[in-house]
Amino acid sequence: MTAMRLAALPPRIAVLxxxxxxxxxxxxxxxxxxxxxxxxxxxxAEIELIAQVLVPGAKPRWAADAAAEADVVVLAIPLHKFxxxxxxxxxxxxxxxxxxxxxxxxxxVPMFEDSQHGSSEIVQGRLAGATVVKTLNHIxxxxxxxxxxxxxxxxxxxxxxxxxxxxxxxxxxSLIERMGYDAxxxxxxxxxxxxxxxxxxxxxxxxxxxxxRAVAARAA
Numbered sequence: 001m002t003a004m005r006l007a008a009l010p011p012r013i014a015v016l017x018x019x020x021x022x023x024x025x026x027x028x029x030x031x032x033x034x035x036x037x038x039x040x041x042x043x044x045a046e047i048e049l050i051a052q053v054l055v056p057g058a059k060p061r062w063a064a065d066a067a068a069e070a071d072v073v074v075l076a077i078p079l080h081k082f083x084x085x086x087x088x089x090x091x092x093x094x095x096x097x098x099x100x101x102x103x104x105x106x107x108x109v110p111m112f113e114d115s116q117h118g119s120s121e122i123v124q125g126r127l128a129g130a131t132v133v134k135t136l137n138h139i140x141x142x143x144x145x146x147x148x149x150x151x152x153x154x155x156x157x158x159x160x161x162x163x164x165x166x167x168x169x170x171x172x173x174s175l176i177e178r179m180g181y182d183a184x185x186x187x188x189x190x191x192x193x194x195x196x197x198x199x200x201x202x203x204x205x206x207x208x209x210x211x212x213r214a215v216a217a218r219a220a
Contacts, residue, residue, distance in 0.1 A: 010034045079109060
């Protein structure tokens with residue numbers, strides 16, 4: 001995405017995944033003013049009804065076409081399917097990693113059996129041509145729509161945004177804020193491990209000061 005385009009227009013978003021999370025993320029991003037396309041693993045005709053009913057205004061696309069035309073690609077696919085994702089599909093893109101590695105629920109995925117690295121660090125390692133940012137993985141898809149609040153609201157929920165690239169963090173932080181949440185920046189994917197299942201902010205509705213205290217306590 002060029003600096004000129006970034007200054008003039010909101011980033012184009014492709015959501016890969018039409019299960020539970022993908023359509024909700026696409027709808028909330030649309031409501032926030034972003035152009036959005038939605039793709040599954042196959043023919044876009046198969047998700048036409050999903051798009052019409054759940055995400056009116058989003059364009060159902062082939063995954064390759066959606067990613068090629070996007071500035072930001074949201075990976076909202078089951079994590080076990082990530083092992084078959086072609087890394088060239090998202091080369092040069094900002095990739096928002098919404099996936100979670102949760103063996104107790106989804107089974108063991110050998111690629112992610114690495115206690116030295118968080119799951120998004122492993123995703124970044126495989127998607128070397130992309131810039132990965134971790135967020136939206138620690139809020140339930142059923143909450144993402146309902147818990148949006150205007151900026152300044154006393155009950156506005158905070159969400160963490162973790163990544164190694166400051167420019168990508170700027171773009172994704174803006175997305176989260178426009179979606180209706182207070183963003184808490186974590187300036188490395190490694191720090192994003194606090195957002196994973198079992199972490200102190202996973203699945204917990206916290207205001208920004210509470211979220212920041214949880215992050216500080218983990219770092220201490």
